[in-house]
Amino acid sequence: MNGAGRTPRLAVVRLPDADASGPDRARVVAEPPALPSPARPEASGAFALPVERDRDEPAPAVDPGYDAETLPTVPRCRPARPEAPAAVPEQEGPRPARTLPALPPAATDGPAAEVVVTPPERPSPTVRRRRDAGAALAAGTVVVPADTPVGVPGPMPDGPVVLHDAQGRVVTVSPELARLVGVATEDLVGMPVDAVVATRPAAPGHGELLRHGQNPLPVRLIRWRQVPGTAHEALLVVDVSDEGETPAPGSTDAAVADERRRLEELSRLAGIGSFENDRSRDSWVINSVARTLLGLPPFGTLGRAHVGEAVHPVDRPVVGARWRAMLEEGTPLDLEVRPAHDPTRVLHVRAARTTVGERVIVAGAVEDVTERRAMETRMRASTQRFTDLLAVAPVGVALFDDHERLVQANQSLCRLLGEGQDTLRGRRADELLDLHAEREALAPGVAPTGATPLLARPAGSAGSISWSCAARALRRRERGARGAETEPVWCELHVSVSADDLGRATHLVVFTDVTENRRVEASLRHQAMHDELTGLPNRRALSRAVSHLLAGPSARRTAVLFCDLDNFKRVNDSLGHDAGDELLVVLAEKLREGLPAGCSATRHSGDEFVVVCADVDAHGGLDELTAVVGRILRTAVPVHGQLVRVSATIGAAVGAALGLPATPGEPDIDLTGDPVEQVLATTSLDAPDHPATADLVRFADAALFEAKSGSNRVALADEAIMRGADEALRMESQLRQAMVNDELVLHFQPVVAPDGRVQTAEALVRWQHPEHGLIFPDKFLPIAEAADLLGELDRWVLRTAVREAATWPTHGGHPVASVAVNLAGLLPGDPDFLATVHEAVTDAGLPWDRLVLELVETCLADLPPATLREMNELIAAGVRFAVDDFGTGYSSLSRLTGLPAQIVKLDRGFVRGVATGESDRAVARAVVELAAAIGQTCVAEGVEDADQFAVLRDLGVDAYQGWLFARAMPSAALAELLARGPIVTEVADAS
Numbered sequence: 001m002n003g004a005g006r007t008p009r010l011a012v013v014r015l016p017d018a019d020a021s022g023p024d025r026a027r028v029v030a031e032p033p034a035l036p037s038p039a040r041p042e043a044s045g046a047f048a049l050p051v052e053r054d055r056d057e058p059a060p061a062v063d064p065g066y067d068a069e070t071l072p073t074v075p076r077c078r079p080a081r082p083e084a085p086a087a088v089p090e091q092e093g094p095r096p097a098r099t100l101p102a103l104p105p106a107a108t109d110g111p112a113a114e115v116v117v118t119p120p121e122r123p124s125p126t127v128r129r130r131r132d133a134g135a136a137l138a139a140g141t142v143v144v145p146a147d148t149p150v151g152v153p154g155p156m157p158d159g160p161v162v163l164h165d166a167q168g169r170v171v172t173v174s175p176e177l178a179r180l181v182g183v184a185t186e187d188l189v190g191m192p193v194d195a196v197v198a199t200r201p202a203a204p205g206h207g208e209l210l211r212h213g214q215n216p217l218p219v220r221l222i223r224w225r226q227v228p229g230t231a232h233e234a235l236l237v238v239d240v241s242d243e244g245e246t247p248a249p250g251s252t253d254a255a256v257a258d259e260r261r262r263l264e265e266l267s268r269l270a271g272i273g274s275f276e277n278d279r280s281r282d283s284w285v286i287n288s289v290a291r292t293l294l295g296l297p298p299f300g301t302l303g304r305a306h307v308g309e310a311v312h313p314v315d316r317p318v319v320g321a322r323w324r325a326m327l328e329e330g331t332p333l334d335l336e337v338r339p340a341h342d343p344t345r346v347l348h349v350r351a352a353r354t355t356v357g358e359r360v361i362v363a364g365a366v367e368d369v370t371e372r373r374a375m376e377t378r379m380r381a382s383t384q385r386f387t388d389l390l391a392v393a394p395v396g397v398a399l400f401d402d403h404e405r406l407v408q409a410n411q412s413l414c415r416l417l418g419e420g421q422d423t424l425r426g427r428r429a430d431e432l433l434d435l436h437a438e439r440e441a442l443a444p445g446v447a448p449t450g451a452t453p454l455l456a457r458p459a460g461s462a463g464s465i466s467w468s469c470a471a472r473a474l475r476r477r478e479r480g481a482r483g484a485e486t487e488p489v490w491c492e493l494h495v496s497v498s499a500d501d502l503g504r505a506t507h508l509v510v511f512t513d514v515t516e517n518r519r520v521e522a523s524l525r526h527q528a529m530h531d532e533l534t535g536l537p538n539r540r541a542l543s544r545a546v547s548h549l550l551a552g553p554s555a556r557r558t559a560v561l562f563c564d565l566d567n568f569k570r571v572n573d574s575l576g577h578d579a580g581d582e583l584l585v586v587l588a589e590k591l592r593e594g595l596p597a598g599c600s601a602t603r604h605s606g607d608e609f610v611v612v613c614a615d616v617d618a619h620g621g622l623d624e625l626t627a628v629v630g631r632i633l634r635t636a637v638p639v640h641g642q643l644v645r646v647s648a649t650i651g652a653a654v655g656a657a658l659g660l661p662a663t664p665g666e667p668d669i670d671l672t673g674d675p676v677e678q679v680l681a682t683t684s685l686d687a688p689d690h691p692a693t694a695d696l697v698r699f700a701d702a703a704l705f706e707a708k709s710g711s712n713r714v715a716l717a718d719e720a721i722m723r724g725a726d727e728a729l730r731m732e733s734q735l736r737q738a739m740v741n742d743e744l745v746l747h748f749q750p751v752v753a754p755d756g757r758v759q760t761a762e763a764l765v766r767w768q769h770p771e772h773g774l775i776f777p778d779k780f781l782p783i784a785e786a787a788d789l790l791g792e793l794d795r796w797v798l799r800t801a802v803r804e805a806a807t808w809p810t811h812g813g814h815p816v817a818s819v820a821v822n823l824a825g826l827l828p829g830d831p832d833f834l835a836t837v838h839e840a841v842t843d844a845g846l847p848w849d850r851l852v853l854e855l856v857e858t859c860l861a862d863l864p865p866a867t868l869r870e871m872n873e874l875i876a877a878g879v880r881f882a883v884d885d886f887g888t889g890y891s892s893l894s895r896l897t898g899l900p901a902q903i904v905k906l907d908r909g910f911v912r913g914v915a916t917g918e919s920d921r922a923v924a925r926a927v928v929e930l931a932a933a934i935g936q937t938c939v940a941e942g943v944e945d946a947d948q949f950a951v952l953r954d955l956g957v958d959a960y961q962g963w964l965f966a967r968a969m970p971s972a973a974l975a976e977l978l979a980r981g982p983i984v985t986e987v988a989d990a991s
Contacts, residue, residue, distance in 0.1 A: 162196055166232075180301065196209070198216070206240075217239060220237070277362040279362065293347055296310055315337040346373050349366050350364055350365050396412045400429055418476050430454050435473075458470075466494070467494075472491060472492075474488060490514050495509050496509075525685070529680055536603045537677070543689060543693055544683065545679040546558065546693050546696060554614055554671060556656040557617050558612075558616070558655040560653055561652040562704040565647075582639050583637055583639050587633060588609070610697075614667075622716055633646065649714070650707060652703055701786070702717065728783055736789065738767055739793070739796060746804065749969070750974070751939060751960070752983050759818065761805075761819055781824075791826050793825060797821055798836070799844075805844070828871050854881075860881070875900075880903055881903070882905055905938075908942025912948075915945075915950075929956070940962075941962065943965070949964055965983050
């Protein structure tokens with residue numbers, strides 16, 4: 001195996017002391033190395049293995065600062081001259097170890113050097129600092145290639161080295177030493193070595209490197225003689241200017257050296273470098289931290305030029321001027337510069353001139369403040385952003401000190417309060433409050449509590465550094481220097497507490513103007529709890545107020561009066577809905593002004609007012625209060641140029657009738673004020689209702705129903721009425737269950753032509769009660785209406801009726817009879833009206849032209865365009881609309897022309913007297929003639945005898961419905977009737 005391409009192996013050479021005697025010769029133990037490849041003359045690398053020694057030889061001392069595997073080495077070696085090494089014949093097999101010639105005694109004391117050539121099994125550490133290399137060489141260790149033949153001059157180690165002959169003449173020097181001396185290598189060759197390196201007889205191993213034009217450099221000398229293959233001697237110099245001379249252990253100099261090392265370590269930990277310039281010698285001592293910060297070499301002597309070049313060119317003029325001022329005037333140097341090797345860094349340099357004896361010394365420190373300055377820049381930017389944010393923030397922002405005095409306010413807060421920043425500065429936070437406005441905002445009768453400080457923490461925020469406060473009223477002035485106080489501004493507060501540089505508390509407060517929000521909220525709250533037409537509290541407000549009163553000490557004295565206007569429908573039908581609305585507004589104002597103290601009026605529904613009294617005993621009892629309310633509503637009101645006389649039917653109930661227990665304590669509202677408005681202002685709209693609230697309202701409503709059926713027009717809820725109300729409540733529950741259990745049935749009453757042929761059959765609902773048998777609509781429809789079940793009932797009737805009609809038979813080729821469905825809860829304009837009708841007819845498979853939808857006159861008047869479009873869509877499909885009970889509203893006949901209907905059903909009230917009364921006959925004639933004129937079919941309801949039939953037939957009525965022809969019957973019976981053909985009047989009479 002030849003050595004081509006292999007990295008030369010290195011040898012660790014331990015140098016003996018100078019006085020080693022002959023027997024202590026250096027010996028080499030190694031495998032025979034291969035010859036170095038001529039193509040790789042500068043191959044480098046170092047490996048160290050344990051040194052082989054004689055069995056009885058003691059182990060050599062090792063520097064405690066290094067372990068066996070980190071022995072400092074000089075990694076690269078170059079030949080001093082281009083002399084080719086002598087060729088060594090290649091041998092096969094392992095080559096025995098060989099011993100180098102003994103080295104002559106060196107200049108220093110110590111045993112002979114031991115040279116051990118080791119195979120390259122592990123690489124040594126990378127290049128260490130030059131100081132460590134000098135220390136290693138001082139301990140007697142150098143590295144030379146293991147393949148260097150014995151007796152041939154070997155390469156010199158990397159570093160400042162001078163090679164001289166036996167006569168003391170310089171043979172060659174390394175480039176590093178030439179740079180330190182300041183003279184070219186060729187100029188140094190042949191010079192006496194003493195002209196380059198001066199030794200100190202008093203300090204063996206120490207000396208000075210004589211430099212051209214500069215002060216001598218303190219160095220440590222490593223010398224050995226008879227470089228292998230020559231008679232030359234090598235001298236390695238190590239720069240110790242940073243360390244000072246090596247003191248003897250235990251000496252004062254050793255203590256100083258230890259102190260210097262500690263200072264060096266502290267300097268490294270603090271990141272602050274130091275430097276010292278002796279002006280008398282122009283020598284520089286710069287520690288390792290400063291060298292690193294300035295980008296200077298870690299070792300070697302530095303001059304003024306090196307230090308100057310370490311500063312960025314842009315900063316050099318300023319540094320030079322300040323340096324000269326320090327030297328000439330004694331002004332301390334304190335400035336920031338950028339290093340030339342890394343302009344992104346900022347160094348803070350401080351220096352001062354001092355005098356030590358006759359020597360002028362400049363001592364200084366350098367510190368990297370890049371991160372600090374960057375942080376300061378960021379903080380300044382952040383502060384500026386905060387300032388800019390305060391200036392442009394649309395909300396008011398203020399800073400208060402630990403005494404809650406205003407320190408700074410932005411322009412938005414100044415505009416909000418109408419005052420300048422100078423006026424606001426120094427004012428306490430509580431001085432901004434408008435306590436009078438906050439007291440005024442409380443509901444009447446609510447006692448104000450103690451003023452809460454503006455910056456007080458709300459409950460539950462203890463320990464937190466930020467919190468929010470409910471809206472507070474702040475004083476506001478008109479714009480101007482002497483602006484008067486105006487309406488307060490309401491602001492929500494968001495407070496954040498922090499500590500300033502001195503540890504004092506600082507409050508950052510954000511003021512958000514919610515004045516307009518409060519107005520909108522109050523408006524929405526008012527709309528949710530008040531009737532839009534009259535401005536009175538609505539049904540929801542009534543329930544909230546009654547519930548609150550029943551939960552208080554006045555529960556047994558709380559009264560509710562239901563007031564239903566008499567003949568109000570006549571006003572609507574005769575004068576129009578606008579007139580009816582105007583009448584309601586006037587009556588609402590009369591109630592508001594005429595009710596005694598402690599009473600409040602609400603609007604419950606269309607023509608129903610409900611009066612709430614917090615203490616009926618204060619007004620002489622329920623009878624006396626009912627009489628007062630009756631007198632207020634019994635009046636004459638001019639409406640649309642006509643004097644309309646009105647009155648009301650009243651039903652009343654009091655809390656004592658519910659058996660509520662007496663509750664001790666004082667009421668939380670003023671019983672002489674408006675009870676409803678006070679409750680709305682002081683309680684949550686979503687608070688749960690008192691369990692007895694619905695009962696008290698229901699009993700008053702039941703008393704109203706009782707009053708309508710009597711002649712007294714006033715009824716007070718007694719035991720019988722309440723029992724009836726309870727029965728109605730049970731009926732409501734049973735009715736709901738009946739709709740689920742299919743207990744409802746349909747009966748059909750025929751509508752016949754003059755010839756007795758059945759044209760249509762009207763579907764009439766019945767309730768097949770499991771206990772009470774068949775119940776007619778007049779008994780349960782009011783219950784369904786009160787329970788808001790008419791819509792569900794209409795849907796059930798429509799689906800069932802069209803399904804039954806689809807099964808009816810024909811007779812004699814005549815068209816099958818149509819089915820008529822009366823609607824009261826499912827009306828045109830309802831969101832699901834069109835979809836419900838379409839689904840019912842489609843599912844049943846009934847032709848569209850066999851469906852008639854009957855509605856009362858008021859449901860067809862003044863319909864909006866969208867509702868009319870829905871109706872026209874059904875009419876185009878074949879559906880017909882009928883006006884049911886026409887004439888009951890006392891409406892003008894002219895309104896008939898505007899109704900979107902094809903059939904007019906004359907109310908039974910006119911039919912009843914048509915054979916005996918001229919007026920009824922005249923009305924019937926007018927309706928029939930008008931219907932014929934506009935192309936509508938006229939149907940007479942309630943025809944019960946032949947005389948009525950004869951008169952109506954002579955008037956030209958198109959169809960008839962009544963007991964004269966047939967009573968309402970089940971669907972199966974109707975099918976049999978249809979199968980028999982036309983109905984004969986005598987047969988109807990006989991049945």
